[in-house]
Amino acid sequence: MVRFEIRQIRQHCEESLCAIHAQFTVADDLWHSGKKEEAENIWRAQIIFLASAFDFYMHELTKYGLCEIYEERWNRTEKYENIQLRMKDIEEALKSGEEIAAGFIEDVEQIVQAMEEEAETKSA
Numbered sequence: 001m002v003r004f005e006i007r008q009i010r011q012h013c014e015e016s017l018c019a020i021h022a023q024f025t026v027a028d029d030l031w032h033s034g035k036k037e038e039a040e041n042i043w044r045a046q047i048i049f050l051a052s053a054f055d056f057y058m059h060e061l062t063k064y065g066l067c068e069i070y071e072e073r074w075n076r077t078e079k080y081e082n083i084q085l086r087m088k089d090i091e092e093a094l095k096s097g098e099e100i101a102a103g104f105i106e107d108v109e110q111i112v113q114a115m116e117e118e119a120e121t122k123s124a
Contacts, residue, residue: 003067009060016053020046 004012023042031039068074 003063004060006064009057009064012060013053013057016049016056020049020053 023046027039027042027046030036030042065074066080069076069080
């Protein structure tokens with residue numbers, strides 16, 4: 001997993017926005033020289049690029065926050081506690097050999113043990 005620091009996320013977003021903004025000059029020049037269709041194509045593309053930049057920004061901020069919570073630098077939230085994962089994704093993470101897998105297996109074992117202890121307490 002590629003993990004960016006918060007300053008890198010912001011820098012990438014700012015660079016993307018600057019690149020998008022720079023295309024306004026190109027589109028304006030085309031528009032004023034009578035190439036209206038070409039200018040409109042650039043403006044349409046800018047909308048797509050802007051959506052893509054926003055998507056990257058939100059995705060990376062979310063990933064950053066999740067990692068900070070997982071590494072216990074930020075407090076856990078109710079939404080974090082209630083994240084639902086597909087077993088397919090869990091299996092892929094475990095089989096990938098990444099460092100996170102070892103800690104994840106320990107966490108799962110603790111959860112299973114707690115569930116077994118709770119079941120024993122209820123049946124007693």
